[in-house]
Amino acid sequence: MTTAAVAESKPYHHGDLRRALLDAAEAVLVREGPSALSLRAVAREAGVSPAAPYHHFKDKSELLRAVAMEGFARLKLAMSSALARETAPEERRSALGVAYVEFAQANPALYRVMYDCARNADQMPDEHGEDVSAFQLVKDTLTEVAGGQVSELDLELTAIASWCAAHGLAEISKFEKFKPLKDALGGERAFLQGVLAHLGVMAQRKDG
Amino acid sequence: MTTAAVAESKPYHHGDLRRALLDAAEAVLVREGPSALSLRAVAREAGVSPAAPYHHFKDKSELLRAVAMEGFARLKLAMSSALARETAPEERRSALGVAYVEFAQANPALYRVMYDCARNADQMPDEHGEDVSAFQLVKDTLTEVAGGQVSELDLELTAIASWCAAHGLAEISKFEKFKPLKDALGGERAFLQGVLAHLGVMAQRKDG
DNA sequence: GTGCTATCTAAGCACCGTCCAGATCGGAGC
DNA sequence: GCTCCGATCTGGACGGTGCTTAGATAGCAC
Structure with missing residues (x-):
């Protein structure tokens, strides 16, 4: 009262x-x-x-950091949910990337806070729990696609490239410049899939 | 006086x-x-x-926008300079990506203002001059690599994927997480080349 | 020289992040 | 039960911010 x-x-x-x-x-x-x-x-x-x-x-940045950590946790959740919905490796890989970008598009403000925080600390606020990280999720999925016969080094590089592309796409996909292309492809998701399909060539390299 | x-x-x-x-x-x-x-x-x-x-x-954001535009102009300059230093298509493509990321690493504060501005406007502050844009530079170089026989659609998608990956790498490459990998590869530039090599698969697709 | 107009300054508004002194109150010890 | 402690919360203040307004300044056309 x-x-x-x-x-x-x-x-x-x-x-x-x-x-x-x-x-x-x-x-x-x-x-x-x-x-x-x-x-x-x-x-x-x-x-x-x-x-x-x-x-x-302690201060504002620490509050933002806490918000960012929760955001990364939710992002990982969205990614593993998307993975669980597919069975074929190639579909799983595509779904993973699309889920990443769609999370960013669905939570643009949160996604911005997440990476503002990451940029300031030069690391993802992701590394706290004992379970598997979102980045590891990417590596595992790429390993599936490649059929398991990849060098750790090549795997790491491909995973980084994929993550970079997904992050870049998350930040850029809303640019007006791409609107005609989206229309030509028949929608946002087709656009995302189209762009992301041009990644992760690891499996096609013969020295992997 | x-x-x-x-x-x-x-x-x-x-x-x-x-x-x-x-x-x-x-x-x-x-x-x-x-x-x-x-x-x-x-x-x-x-x-x-x-x-x-x-x-x-008009206000602060317009000042920042002007700063960002100058930054994008300098980025384009760095990219075309790098292109001019190589002749073989594949080398030119690699040099273009490396130049992009190294520009961001050499001017981190400026790069941040550039994309803060871009995110706020949902477009690159790049589109002002009548001459060729930085994005067009990427498309042209990718066309060289593919030998000219690519559909406009596939070219566009590959260019976007490349740009996204370069931007992502520019924002992420400083993360501490990647330090061991850089050491294993023998330096920052080798790391960048390694990651960027996993992109632009366009030329390997048979339906291009 | 006289205005006109663009440029610049001074002062003020509301808001921000942050610190500090003091009020409040749940819970440990008696 | 009561007291006291320490964690939590408030009100107020300080310097800094973006932005507006009123007035000073000075280049320029006439």
């Missing part, structure tokens, strides 16, 4: 504010875009004072 | 402030990075009041 009609569980100090702040950040991100994602806006969204977040995050 | 020891040509209002602001922006960018690139910092660097830039640019 502190303030008003909030009948929910808001009994004491504030419950789990860290969690609430992350949700608030995502809400602001989706509603107003990355440029509006200020610490004060997040605090406002969560209904606390502008200084409150500092008891849960 | 307005203020002090500036013996140079600073006679009247301010000369060509627009030019001076762009140079100041680049200076701040190189010295302190993208996060320090505020309109006020640029004005400070140029020695004018914080409101002065508004007589030459």
Whole structure:
């Protein structure tokens, strides 16, 4: 009965504010875009004072880093879900790439925060859990496609190339320049598949 | 004799402030990075009041856009210079990609402004001059590699894939994750060549 | 010389990230 | 039960930001 009609569980100090702040950040991100994602806006969204977040995050960049980590986790989830929907190696590889780009397109603001964070740290905020990383997912799928007979070095290079292309496509695919080509191909997904099909030549190299 | 020891040509209002602001922006960018690139910092660097830039640019984003356009022009220059240094098609293709990424690595702050701007506008700030665009440079080079017998559609898709991979690599290549691989390959450039070699399969497709 | 107009400055607005002193309150110890 | 502690949250402040407005300055056509 502190303030008003909030009948929910808001009994004491504030419950789990860290969690609430992350949700608030995502809400602001989706509603107003990355440029509006200020610490004060997040605090406002969560209904606390502008200084409150500092008891849960060292500074703004650490909040963003936490948001980015959750984003990468969700990206990995989307990728493995897409993999699970296909059986043939080549289809799995294609689905993996398409899922990556479509995740970025479905969550553009989040994707931007994710890579802003990665660029600032010179690493993906991805490396935290003990389970398999999203990058490993790519390597495994490419190994399937190649039938297993690939050098670790060639595999690594192909995986990097694929990841780079997917990331590049995620950032560029919305450019107006490509609209006519998309129309010619019959839609966004066909466009993505078409571009991504020109990658991962590893299997065709005879010295692999 | 307005203020002090500036013996140079600073006679009247301010000369060509627009030019001076762009140079100041680049200076701040190189010295302190993208996060320090505020309109006020640029004005400070140029020695004018914080409101002065508004007589030459509508707002901050337009200044950044101008900086980005100059960056894309220089990128194109670096790419065509690299092309001119090679003769064999395959070498030219490789040199083009390497030049792209090395430009980004040599001018990381500028490259970031360039693509921040591009992302915000959903297009490259590249499309202004009447001469050939950087993207066209890629298409031409890929056509050489394929021996000229490619469908326009396949060419376009391969060019996009190549551009995406180069952009992705430009953003990702600095990640710590890849350091061991670079060492194994014997250096940064070998790494770039290795990754980029797994692209542009167009010529190997029989339905081209 | 007299205006006109572009350019530049000074001052101010709202917002930002961040720090600090103090209020609040759940829970440990008695 | 009560006290006290320490974590959590608030209000207020500081310097910095993008941007606007009103007024000063100075090149240029007449």
